[in-house]
Amino acid sequence: MHAPRLAPTLNDSTDSTRASLLDAARAIAPVLRDNADQAERESRLTAEATEALRAAGLFRLGVPHAVGGSETDLATCIDVVSEVAVACPSSAWIVALSYGIQHIGASFGDAVRREVWGDGPDVAMCGSFTGHGLTATRTEGGQIVSGRWASSSGCYQAGWSAIGVPILDENDVPVDRALAIVPLDALSIEDTWDMVGMRGTGSHTLAAERVFVPDHRIRRFADIAEGASQPSEPVYRISTGALSLVLVAPLHGIARAVFAQTMELVDGGKPLALSIYTRLADSPSVQATLADAVNLIDSAWLHMSRSADFLGATAAAGQQPDMVERTRVRMDAAYACRCLSDAVQLLLTVSGASSLSRAKVIQRYWRDLETAARHPALNGGLSREMYGRALVGAQDQVSPLI
Numbered sequence: 001m002h003a004p005r006l007a008p009t010l011n012d013s014t015d016s017t018r019a020s021l022l023d024a025a026r027a028i029a030p031v032l033r034d035n036a037d038q039a040e041r042e043s044r045l046t047a048e049a050t051e052a053l054r055a056a057g058l059f060r061l062g063v064p065h066a067v068g069g070s071e072t073d074l075a076t077c078i079d080v081v082s083e084v085a086v087a088c089p090s091s092a093w094i095v096a097l098s099y100g101i102q103h104i105g106a107s108f109g110d111a112v113r114r115e116v117w118g119d120g121p122d123v124a125m126c127g128s129f130t131g132h133g134l135t136a137t138r139t140e141g142g143q144i145v146s147g148r149w150a151s152s153s154g155c156y157q158a159g160w161s162a163i164g165v166p167i168l169d170e171n172d173v174p175v176d177r178a179l180a181i182v183p184l185d186a187l188s189i190e191d192t193w194d195m196v197g198m199r200g201t202g203s204h205t206l207a208a209e210r211v212f213v214p215d216h217r218i219r220r221f222a223d224i225a226e227g228a229s230q231p232s233e234p235v236y237r238i239s240t241g242a243l244s245l246v247l248v249a250p251l252h253g254i255a256r257a258v259f260a261q262t263m264e265l266v267d268g269g270k271p272l273a274l275s276i277y278t279r280l281a282d283s284p285s286v287q288a289t290l291a292d293a294v295n296l297i298d299s300a301w302l303h304m305s306r307s308a309d310f311l312g313a314t315a316a317a318g319q320q321p322d323m324v325e326r327t328r329v330r331m332d333a334a335y336a337c338r339c340l341s342d343a344v345q346l347l348l349t350v351s352g353a354s355s356l357s358r359a360k361v362i363q364r365y366w367r368d369l370e371t372a373a374r375h376p377a378l379n380g381g382l383s384r385e386m387y388g389r390a391l392v393g394a395q396d397q398v399s400p401l402i
Contacts, residue, residue, distance in 0.1 A: 018076040022083055024056040029087035036088045039200030040364065043193050044156045049091060058084065058095045059157070060121040062102030064233060067113050068121035072099070073235055074242075075308040078249040085253025086260075089368040090200025092250040094124070094154035097201075100243040101125035101162050104224055105181055106236045111216050112181055116160050126155045127162035128206065129179065129221070136165055137172050142214040145180065148190070153203040155189050161206060165213065167220060177221040180213045187211065197364075197371025225401050234315035239326065241402040244333045244377035245307050248340070252304065254369045255297045255340040255347075261355075261362045262347045266290070273352065280350065289346050296343035300336035307332040326402050327383070327390040334383035341373050377401070 035049040045053075053059060061077055063069020072080070077099055085092030102125050105116055117123055128149035135146045149163045161182050166174035190205040225240045266280045277283040307329040314321050321329070344366060348355060355362045372378075385398050 017070065017072070018079060021057065021061075021070070021072070021076065021080045025058065025080055025083040025087075028052040028056050029084075032084070032088035032091050036090070036200060036361075036364070039088070039090055039202075041199075043191065043199050043204075044202030045091060045094065045154075045200055049088065050157050053084075053091060053095060053157075054122050054124075057122070059098060059124040061095065062099035062106065062125075063117055063121040063123070064106050064113060064236075066233075067117040069102075069117065070121075071233060071235060073308075073312045074238065074245060075305065075312055077246055078252070078304055078308055081246065081249035082253040082256065085250040086257045088200065089250050089254050089365060089372070090198055090202075092253055093198055093201045093247075093372060094157060096246045096249055097126065097153045098124040098158065100240070100246055101127040103236060103238070103243060104162050104179065104240060105160065106233070107224060108181055108217065108219055115217075116181065123159040124154055124157045125160050125162065126152045126158035126184075126206075127179075128152045129162075129164045131164045134164075134166060136168055136174070138168050138170070139212070142212055142218070143168060145182075145211050145213055146208050148208075149206040150192065151203045152189075152206045153201045155184065155204055155206060156202045158184050160184060161187065163206060163208070164221070165218065167218070178218050179221055179224055181217040182208070182211060182213060195371055197367035197369070222400060234312070234318075237315045237318075237320075238311050239321075239402070241326065241377075241399075242307070242311050242329045244330060244401075245304060245311075247372070247375055247377055248300070248304055248333050248336045251337055251340045251369055251372055252297070252300055254365045254372075255293075255300070255343045258344050258347050258362060258365050258369075259293060259297065261365075262290075262351045265351050265355075270352075286350055289350050293343040293346040293350075296339040296346070300339040300343075303332040303336045303339075323390045323397075323402070324387075327386040327397075330383045330402060331387040334378055334380040337373050337378045338380055341369060344369055 031052040032049050035046040039045045060069040061072040065071045081092050081096045084095055105125055128151055131147040131149045133147050137144050145165050161184055162179045163182055165178050165180045167176040167178045169175045188207045190207055192205040193203045269279050271278050272280050272283050280286045386402060
């Protein structure tokens, strides 16, 4: 039995593109699934899985049409990323993160677009907004940067990165925050990612030692976060904070996969231990639990789709959402995350303790979800604060990334 998922509403402009990308994601699913255990052991995707993602066009989702990319809208992106996660959550997370950083990179203008994608659109990106041990000095035409940036998901697949750097005054004193677009070959990778979940994302640490970054590849963080850019393409007008929605999509695919794996046990006739029920399927409590889990998965998708459709329509109309609408998007993402986590907990109860054996794949999906759900952009408490402040008209906010 396949995991249920509410079908997205398609329109003429996205129907064929979405269908093509979903077909591509399904076609490479066996490769991603077969390589997932090795990716977990090595804390990075395998070369075979990486090439499959690239060949399927999944590293060009956030790349502008003008340089050969897919320029995928948010609604299509979350659908495709969810599909990838059914086969391999780590692969889906890398695709989702790359999409978000590509979105940022595209907002830097034509010069950066040519530098990043001039040789082709299949260039993944990674990034980390917060650096450690940062030093920077002004020089002619840019600045010299040193530092370390942890949790850079997909850095082994990426060709370019977006890293947090300071904006300096004439005395080299930091006066503001910025993001810099830097080629990966100017940085080194320190293998620091040793987590219990999402191990295959290879979210290691980037390190720079006196790397020159030209001024045209540095943008004020607040301008990026606000979506304050001049690109003609609507999708790149969406604020960076709203892209947290994309990070929920791997969790949605995980929940679908866990449901499918649970139903294999149910349909296979597994008994309910210490009960009169010779089959899980005959137990009213199991039936009710499955119904609750599916309803939570569907509820998550409804919230995700609502926000994705809203953001796409607003950007296409050349409008900027107000603060209530922007924080509602963050709330939708966090609430969907909570629904999916709750759904998986219910499904694990149905499948039983044996599913947490290290020999069973379902426990890897569970660990991946529990790790991904704790990404700062999906913090439910912070999202509630944001939304509540906006609803009562408070002028100050608790995060710059909304």
